[in-house]
Amino acid sequence: MALVAHSRHRMVHPVAWWAWGIGLAAAASHTTNPILLVLIVVIAAWVVVERRELGAIDAFVPFLLIGLGAIAFRVVMTVVFGNGIPGGTIILDLPSVRLPSWVAGIRLGGPVSLEGVVAAAAEGARLATTLACLGAANALASPKRLLRYAPATLYDIGTAVVVALTFAPQLVELAGRVRTARQLRGHSGRGLREVARIIVPVLSGTLDRSLDLAASMESRGYGRVPALSRRQRTGASSLALVGAAGVVAGLFGVMSPSIGGVFGLPTLVLGVLVSAGALMVGARTDTRTAYRRDPWRSPEWILSAMGAAVALSFLLAESRGIPGMALAQVPLAWPELPWVPAAILAACALAIPATPLPPRLAARRRGLTHVSPPQGEVS
Amino acid sequence: MIELQDVAVTYAGAARPTIAGATLRIDEGEFVLVVGPTGSGKSTLLRCLNGLVPHFSGGTVSGRVVIDGRDTRDHRPRDLAEVVGFVGQDPMASFVTDTVEDEIAYGMETLGVDPTAMRRRVEETLDLLGLASVRDRPLAQLSGGQQQRVAIAAVLAAGPRVLVLDEPTSALDPVGAEEVLAALHRLVHDVGLTVVLAEHRLERVIHYADQIVVIDGGRVSPLRHPADAMIDSPVHPPVVALGRSMLWSPLPLSVREARRAARGLRGQLGHLGHLGPVEAGGPVGPLGRSGHVSEPGADGPVTTPVNNEPTKAAVGTHVTVKRDGIVALDEVTVSFADHAVTAVMGRNGAGKSTLLLGLAGLLRPSSGSLRVMGQDPAQLRPSARVGVVGLVPQDPGVLLYADSVADECRAADRDLGAPPGRTAALVREIYGELPGDAHPSDLSEGQRLALALAIILAGSPHVLLLDEPTRGLDYAAKGHLVGLLRRIANAGTAVILATHDVELVAEVADRVVVLADGQIVADGPARSVIAGSPAFAPQIAKIMHPVPLLTVADVSAALEPAS
Numbered sequence: 015m016a017l018v019a020h021s022r023h024r025m026v027h028p029v030a031w032w033a034w035g036i037g038l039a040a041a042a043s044h045t046t047n048p049i050l051l052v053l054i055v056v057i058a059a060w061v062v063v064e065r066r067e068l069g070a071i072d073a074f075v076p077f078l079l080i081g082l083g084a085i086a087f088r089v090v091m092t093v094v095f096g097n098g099i100p101g102g103t104i105i106l107d108l109p110s111v112r113l114p115s116w117v118a119g120i121r122l123g124g125p126v127s128l129e130g131v132v133a134a135a136a137e138g139a140r141l142a143t144t145l146a147c148l149g150a151a152n153a154l155a156s157p158k159r160l161l162r163y164a165p166a167t168l169y170d171i172g173t174a175v176v177v178a179l180t181f182a183p184q185l186v187e188l189a190g191r192v193r194t195a196r197q198l199r200g201h202s203g204r205g206l207r208e209v210a211r212i213i214v215p216v217l218s219g220t221l222d223r224s225l226d227l228a229a230s231m232e233s234r235g236y237g238r239v240p241a242l243s244r245r246q247r248t249g250a251s252s253l254a255l256v257g258a259a260g261v262v263a264g265l266f267g268v269m270s271p272s273i274g275g276v277f278g279l280p281t282l283v284l285g286v287l288v289s290a291g292a293l294m295v296g297a298r299t300d301t302r303t304a305y306r307r308d309p310w311r312s313p314e315w316i317l318s319a320m321g322a323a324v325a326l327s328f329l330l331a332e333s334r335g336i337p338g339m340a341l342a343q344v345p346l347a348w349p350e351l352p353w354v355p356a357a358i359l360a361a362c363a364l365a366i367p368a369t370p371l372p373p374r375l376a377a378r379r380r381g382l383t384h385v386s387p388p389q390g391e392v393s
Numbered sequence: 394m395i396e397l398q399d400v401a402v403t404y405a406g407a408a409r410p411t412i413a414g415a416t417l418r419i420d421e422g423e424f425v426l427v428v429g430p431t432g433s434g435k436s437t438l439l440r441c442l443n444g445l446v447p448h449f450s451g452g453t454v455s456g457r458v459v460i461d462g463r464d465t466r467d468h469r470p471r472d473l474a475e476v477v478g479f480v481g482q483d484p485m486a487s488f489v490t491d492t493v494e495d496e497i498a499y500g501m502e503t504l505g506v507d508p509t510a511m512r513r514r515v516e517e518t519l520d521l522l523g524l525a526s527v528r529d530r531p532l533a534q535l536s537g538g539q540q541q542r543v544a545i546a547a548v549l550a551a552g553p554r555v556l557v558l559d560e561p562t563s564a565l566d567p568v569g570a571e572e573v574l575a576a577l578h579r580l581v582h583d584v585g586l587t588v589v590l591a592e593h594r595l596e597r598v599i600h601y602a603d604q605i606v607v608i609d610g611g612r613v614s615p616l617r618h619p620a621d622a623m624i625d626s627p628v629h630p631p632v633v634a635l636g637r638s639m640l641w642s643p644l645p646l647s648v649r650e651a652r653r654a655a656r657g658l659r660g661q662l663g664h665l666g667h668l669g670p671v672e673a674g675g676p677v678g679p680l681g682r683s684g685h686v687s688e689p690g691a692d693g694p695v696t697t698p699v700n701n702e703p704t705k706a707a708v709g710t711h712v713t714v715k716r717d718g719i720v721a722l723d724e725v726t727v728s729f730a731d732h733a734v735t736a737v738m739g740r741n742g743a744g745k746s747t748l749l750l751g752l753a754g755l756l757r758p759s760s761g762s763l764r765v766m767g768q769d770p771a772q773l774r775p776s777a778r779v780g781v782v783g784l785v786p787q788d789p790g791v792l793l794y795a796d797s798v799a800d801e802c803r804a805a806d807r808d809l810g811a812p813p814g815r816t817a818a819l820v821r822e823i824y825g826e827l828p829g830d831a832h833p834s835d836l837s838e839g840q841r842l843a844l845a846l847a848i849i850l851a852g853s854p855h856v857l858l859l860d861e862p863t864r865g866l867d868y869a870a871k872g873h874l875v876g877l878l879r880r881i882a883n884a885g886t887a888v889i890l891a892t893h894d895v896e897l898v899a900e901v902a903d904r905v906v907v908l909a910d911g912q913i914v915a916d917g918p919a920r921s922v923i924a925g926s927p928a929f930a931p932q933i934a935k936i937m938h939p940v941p942l943l944t945v946a947d948v949s950a951a952l953e954p955a956s
Contacts, residue, residue: 069491069531158491162502188791194755195791199808199848200779215794218834223486229449230487234500234548235474305498305511373529 023376025067026369028155029163030314034365035151037321040265041328041359042143046136046341047349050356051143057363058150065365066153067372071183077149081142085135092134096121099343103128129346136341162307177224185220192216254292260285313369320362327355394555394587395419395442400456400613402437402446411437415456415613417606419589421554424581424601425616427591428628429608430867432837435559435591438606438613442557442589443477444470461554475504478548480558484540485532493535493543494519494528500551518550522576537741538569542576549580556580558590562597563864566740566893567928570597577601593867596630596896596932599623600647620644628868631896631932634945651936662940662951706731706856706887707752707782711761714747714911721747723911724761731855731887734878736898736919738891738929739908745891746787748908749858752889753784766855779809779852787860789845790834798836798844799829809852819847823877839870850881857881859890863897875900898923899931899943919943 035058042054055078062074091097093106110124161175192212193203201208231237264282331352332339338352371379400415412434419425427435440446444465447454458465461476470479478500481487490496497518501511519525522542527535532543541561549556556577562570578601580586592598599605605622607614614622620643623633632651636644639658645651707729714722722744729735729752737745750756751763754770763770765782773781786792795801802816809816820827824843833841842862849857859878863871871894878901882888892898898905898919905922907915907929915922924934924941934943942948 069534156491158489191786191788192791195786197755197775198753198779198784198786198792199805200776200810200852201808202775211794215791219791223483226481226483226486227489229445229470230479230481231489232449232470233443233445233474233477233479234489234551235471235503236489238471238474238503238505302502303505303508303511305502305508305515306494 023371023373025159025308025372026065026155026317027308027310027314028160030310030317031155032151032160033318033321034362035147035154035321037318037323037325038150038359038362039144039147040325041355042140042147044328044332045339045355046133046140047338047351048136048139048341049349049351050339050359051139053356053359054143055146057359058147060363061365062150062153065369065372066375068374068378070153070156073152074146074149077152078142078146081138081145084141084145085138088134088138088141089131092130093126094122096124096126097130097134099127099130099133103346105131129343132341132346133343159308162304177228180227181220181224184223185216188219188223189216192219250292253288257285257287257289257292260288316368317365320365324355324358324362327358331355394421394423394461395589396457396459397441398457398459400441400454400458402434402441402452402454404450404452410611411452412441412608412611412613415441417613417616419587419604419616421587422581422585423587424578424603425587425589425606426595426598426602426604426619427589427606427608428595428622428626430627430869431593431839431865433608434611434613435608438608439479439557439559439589439591441465442555443473443479444468445479471503474500474553475551476553477555477557478545478551478553480541480544480548480556480561482560482563484537484544487544488532488547491531493524493530493532496532496543496547497524497550500547504551506551514550514552518546521549521580522546523572536569537565538572541565541569541573545573545576549586553586555587555589558588560592560865561590562592562594564741564861567597567895569741570594570893574598574601593628593865594630594894594896595628596632599630599633600650619646631945632936635933635936635948638945638949648932648935651932655936658948659937659940662937662942662948665940665942665951704731705729707763707765707889709748709751709758709761709763712748712751712758712763713760714744714751714756715759716747716756720911722751722758725908725911725913726761727906727913727916729856729887729889730904732882732885733903734882734888734890734901735904735906736890736892736902737906737908738893738895738898738923741893743908744911745908746860747911749784749860749889749891752856753782753858754778755784776810779849779854781854782856782858783849783852783854784858785842785845785849785860785862787864789842792845792848793833793841796832797830798827798833801833801844801848805848805851809848811851811853816847816851819850820844823847823850824873837870838865839867839873842866842870842874846877854886856887856889859888859892861892861894862890863892863894871897872900895923895929895931898929899934900946905929 038054038058042051045051059074062072066072066074093108104125105128106126108123108126111122113122157175164175189212192215193208196203196208196212201211260281262285264279264285267279267281328339331354336352336355338350339355341349370376395417396419397415397417401410401413403410415438427438429435437446440450441454441458442460442465444458446452448465448469454465460473463473463476465473488496489499494515497515498511501514506514516525519528522545524539524542524546527539532540535543541564545556545558545561558577562573565573574597577588577590581588590598599619602619604616605619605626606616607622607626609627623629623644623646624637626633629637632645632648636651636654639654641651641654645654705728709725709727712722712725712727713720725744725748727748737748739745747756751758752765752770754765754773757771768781770778770782793801795804798820799817802820803813805811805816806813820843823846824840827836827840827844833844836844846859862874866874875897878888878890882903890897890902902919904917905915905919906913907922907926915926920941920943923929923931924938924943930938931943933945933948934941937948942951
């Protein structure tokens with residue numbers, strides 16, 4: 015069954031999962047075809063179910079929910095404000111509000127066309143799918159594991175990221191405790207006013223925990239870069255930041271050609287080069303060592319190749335104007351399926367046979383569920 | 394190894410230094426215990442040792458702190474990481490990674506230990522602290538004792554010569570605490586590690602200490618021999634209290650030493666009888682219900698509850714609770730009488746907190762029924778529930794929201810439907826005068842607990858639940874709590890407390906229920922349940938065994954007619 019022989023169950027390199035997830039996210043950002051978008055979400059969900067390690071944070075569902083919220087938000091905004099898409103099929107005629115002349119160009123109320131609503135929903139779905147893919151990457155390889163591979167030059171940012179990553183789950187946990195405590199004082203713990211009452215104790219409590227974590231990292235030597243002078247360090251840090259900014263801007267340009275135009279790809283390439291330079295400068299002075307780093311073998315190559323292929327095929331298909339990549343808005347028509355990108359996308363589901371099971375999940379599947387209960391002392 | 398010269402620490406905005414006059418010279422391989430009342434500056438002293446004070450927390454340090462030849466003035470904590478390992482109170486808050494092995498390797502990775510050496514040291518450390526069987530587990534799934542041992546292993550693996558620990562056993566059950574301390578003891582003896590440790594529950598650690606530093610009100614004593622220091626220390630364990638009252642010299646510090654000194658005493662009190670072994674499932678020792686021994690701290694007739702007493706304030710019948718797929722309570726049938734204090738004991742994760750949450754109506758059993766004063770607490774609306782059952786949670790701070798004590802009291806009166814001024818009056822009764830304009834988070838642990846307790850009591854609940862109330866309390870605050878709980882119980886309330894603190898149970902509980910893996914394994918009068926248990930026996934019971942006495946007050950009272 016498996017494409018790659020793997021005798022041992024192991025964790026797949028986090029960078030590979032992120033390359034795969036970001037590839038899918040980039041692909042999603044190039045289409046508004048609902049069939050393709052749904053296919054992407056289904057594949058991401060399937061892989062998460064099959065390859066998420068037991069006990070890892072399930073980020074996929076929350077990200078998906080946020081995405082659904084984004085769809086709803088866009089649709090509501092379109093109904094209220096319109097989106098300038100000329101459509102003949104009026105499904106709802108809201109009373110129009112006459113606005114003063116200095117806000118000319120903004121419409122409030124008025125006729126709502128089916129075409130406009132569908133276009134808004136498709137745009138929202140594109141964003142939602144992108145988010146779902148990032149959620150899948152989060153669930154498959156926690157950002158904490160990813161961070162172990164962050165270059166030395168990004169130490170300061172790394173601290174901030176670790177603290178921030180633990181902040182959110184702790185916030186949720188503490189909020190639960192404080193809500194319980196509100197009930198002990200005779201309140202329901204529900205409703206807006208209650209939220210307002212608990213917000214300060216929850217935030218300050220979580221902040222205290224984060225400070226504890228930062229103190230622990232500091233006491234354990236995080237951020238020691240003895241070989242680097244202050245100037246070298248600043249130089250390397252700014253180089254890395256410029257590179258990262260270039261990569262982000264480039265990605266943005268590639269993903270939405272209307273804004274980035276022809277500069278998208280060159281900016282991306284330049285950004286990658288500068289980042290690589292910064293990493294090499296950093297790596298020379300990196301005194302950290304690696305304990306049992308995840309190996310980079312064929313499953314990792316396959317995952318990254320899948321990510322790159324799907325992103326590239328969607329990018330090319332869209333820029334060449336292959337029919338079916340975008341939803342036809344006026345007149346509204348059910349899109350056809352662009353076969354080549356769809357086939358490459360479907361191939362991404364092969365991530366399941368191509369990668370080994372994570373160890374604890376494998377143990378659970380074998381029926382050795384010694385994992386779940388927090389056991390007493392084993393001694 | 395560690396040298397402090399006239400060290401004083403003043404935090405920004407503080408009128409006077411938090412600690413002053415610390416001059417210490419700690420040699421390699423010493424086990425040093427830092428003792429003192431709550432808020433006396435123990436944590437500040439410990440955090441000076443690896444430079445967290447002042448580099449991380451701010452404040453002004455005068456004098457010199459030199460660790461292994463490195464002055465903390467120009468060495469940040471990260472530069473001292475291979476010399477000093479620091480372990481805080483809450484291991485979960487200190488974890489950077491997700492699994493045991495990664496966490497242990499983390500410090501070595503940042504220090505740049507060679508991968509081959511690192512691999513070997515991880516294995517050695519896993520063995521040294523008995524963690525090999527859980528090496529690939531997620532940290533969140535470990536028990537409290539395991540988590541604390543991982544936190545120690547994580548700093549230890551980096552190979553520091555000094556280990557600094559701030560109340561490492563405060564959240565642990567007696568067995569878990571013993572595991573952690575035994576591991577430390579072994580490290581001092583076998584590896585020559587220097588250990589500096591602060592702890593409230595002296596009965597757990599004092600016999601391990603080579604030297605003691607006493608901090609009282611910010612004044613740091615020089616290093617003293619434990620037996621000398623305990624003669625006039627403001628905080629001391631029960632064994633020392635017994636030794637002081639019996640005028641034993643030299644003062645015994647361990648149960649073993651005290652048993653030797655107490656040979657005559659046991660003979661003198663032998664007429665009180667022998668204690669039989671405790672059997673699982675509802676045992677009663679021969680002396681369990683006898684009236685021979687006067688109750689400790691009783692200021693009225695104390696009802697000794699018997700299992701089938703008619704006044705059952707809270708009853709659970711075949712209660713099963715599943716949380717996250719794990720059976721936390723398994724077919725538990727139990728009842729709690731009013732006019733009495735019942736202690737629920739058991740390992741970390743045995744189901745104590747779950748039982749309390751169920752009784753407080755915050756958690757619905759998966760099957761079976763819970764009744765408090767004849768009502769299902771989960772069905773009651775929160776506003777009605779506060780008059781039936783009140784719970785003081787493990788961290789009383791989560792009950793407090795206001796900016797000042799006075800505001801907190803006023804808000805509590807409104808929340809709980811009490812007449813204005815009731816909470817403030819309760820605070821005065823429980824604790825005495827609290828500064829009305831102080832922020833709740835600036836109060837000491839004892840003060841915060843008193844305030845939280847007053848808020849819950851303002852609802853006049855018939856059943857009062859307390860989850861681990863003595864965490865972070867010193868002996869004085871604990872003594873105060875004992876008297877208070879007795880008064881509340883005597884006034885007719887059913888007091889139920891979940892705790893690891895065997896000394897507290899010895900002082901206050903009428904009845905003890907022991908849980909293990911969600912099932913009741915012992916249920917009976919406190920005297921017979923805890924006196925015979927190797928894990929839960931208080932120090933005095935161990936010293937006096939087989940004479941069934943639990944506290945110093947018991948012993949004095951028993952001697953009274955003899956003298």
